Amino acid sequence: MTRITVPFKADPPDGEAVEELSWGQREIWTAMVRQEWWLPIGYARAVPPGTTVEDLADEVRYMMSRYPTLRTTLRYDPDGRTRQVVAGAGEIEVELVDAADDEDPERVADQVRQRYWDGDYDLVHGWPIWVAVIRHRGAPTHLVTVMSHLVLDAFGGIVMLEEVAARPAEPTAMPPAEQVRWQASPAGQRQNAAALRYWEKVLRAVPARRFPHRHEPRAPRHWEGRFRSPAAHLALRVLAARTKVDASPLLLATFAIAMARHTGINPVVVQVVVNNRFRPGLARSMSPLSQTGVCAIDLAGLSVDDAVRLTARQAIAAYKHAYYNPSDVDDLVARLARERGEELDLACFFNDRRIEVRTQAPTPPPAPSEVYAALPRSTFEWTRRRDTSFERMFAHIEDVPDAMAITVAGDTHYMSPDDLEAVVRGMEAVAVEAALDPAATTGVHRS
Structure with missing residues (x-):
């Protein structure tokens, strides 16, 4: 060599x-x-x-x-x-x-x-x-x-x-x-304290569980799959034009609705990966800055359009409070778990990691017939199985043109392979339903 x-x-x-x-x-x-x-x-x-x-x-x-x-x-x-x-x-x-x-x-x-x-x-x-x-x-x-x-x-x-x-x-x-x-300065400590107050307020008001039950884990235990949906991509363009909401919170909303429909757990609590480069002095930083902000989205009784607008507001609050000392948040979660007498499971993540697709100029929305005609072109495949861990549930939005592209990874002890596939196909279903029917609802009811 x-x-x-x-x-x-x-x-x-x-x-x-x-x-x-x-x-x-x-x-x-x-x-x-x-x-x-x-x-x-x-x-x-x-x-x-x-x-x-x-x-x-x-x-x-x-x-x-x-x-x-x-x-x-x-x-x-x-x-x-x-x-x-x-x-x-x-x-x-x-x-x-x-x-x-x-x-x-x-x-x-x-x-x-x-x-x-x-x-x-x-x-x-x-x-x-x-x-x-x-x-x-x-x-x-x-x-x-x-x-x-x-x-x-x-x-x-x-x-x-x-x-x-x-x-x-x-x-x-x-x-x-x-x-x-x-971060150790008074200004940094004020940012950290504000983030901790926000996290505590959210976590005190939500159910402890993200997943309805445990499964017998597969071997290998952790699975990753890839979903591509041209129909959902077209449907999201319809929703973006109608709601005036950016694609990132739109995708988060479809994920939250699909999770609530599949698990029956509402509000949906998800950690959103936030690129903190909008903060002073960090725009051109090379070093790792992404942290998670927590969203709790109550979808009961809403139309999909209203759920999208609500998610956009919740996402902004999460972004604002996604710069903090992770050790302090870990301590907070442990303290709240002791007070509640049960594990507070936050291992559900959403990461919009698109870069090139985000910057593309918006195009006129397609006709409903185009959305419907694209449905047969959806694909799903399992790409990796391993014993070293993924998180319990992680949805990554990928930088693929002309398709809603998702990499979904999970722990089969908490989300079976069928569960993982059902959630990403459910995202497609939510987007297409709402594109074809402006009055479409989340289908989520109050517990």
Whole structure:
């Protein structure tokens, strides 16, 4: 195996820093521990013809110098806390992988990406990033970059790619160590206290359970499936035009209605993944900032249109209060569970991770006949089964044009495979019913 060593130094210059994990880092770290996986993020990117290994080494040097999270390792202290150590300088090894003359270099690049994806990170002694240059007949064709989710989230990855291309002179966002200092400040503590008050108010007023009963778990226990619905995509365009509500809360509303119909539990309580980059100083941050906000949506006796508008209001409140110390929320949930004398189950998640589709210009709504005609094109397939855990229920909205695209993952002890499939097909049913009938109701009744 051939490697080259790339030295780097923080730019702007900075010495070693030791801090607590930021709120966003804590959130993703606990998810990584809970799910027993590094939750890697990365890509295999084709490079322009004529690019040299030296060009790509310079790009890696720029990334390591500019972004403190790439120079971050973890330290487990005797007090039981995990802290981040940000280096001021260092070296990183870049793997050089030569595709055979008769091999497709894109395929080789994806194989390397998958090898890194499945690898075992050492976040104490090694950098949280793995890099390889793929060469074909002596010339670089691809740069493979895979990072632990502790380094960045999807929106941060977009920032990194844009800045690597543009090379702005000055830092454009608050780095994690500075975020930690702000979070400990009076302003940060006021934000945290407001979030805790909101969470407590919501959680005191909702049923403890998200799922109606337990099942005999399968082996492997945790299943993931993929649903694609062109009909639901068309139906959501009809609903968006009629309700004047954005697609993200529309999707959340259809998920909530489908959950309530299938489980019989209302209000629906769901943790919504929130990209906190709308906050001051964080718009161009590369580091992980996504946290969950809690929504409690009472759907009883509503039309679908009214449920959509209610969900949009609830989502705004959740977004506002999705920046907090995760340890404090964990303590709050544990205290409320003791007071209620039962587990408070919050393991139901919704994540709209669309990027490109979100930014597309709105188009005129289709005719009802188009929605109905698209129904036979819906597809569902199981894609993964594993013993390491997913959350009990997690619906991811994917960046796929011309379809409502959902990855659904769950713990079969709480949501059987039939339950998981029923919920995403139920989302399609809600959207199509409401598109064809403006008076359609949620079908949810008060307990």
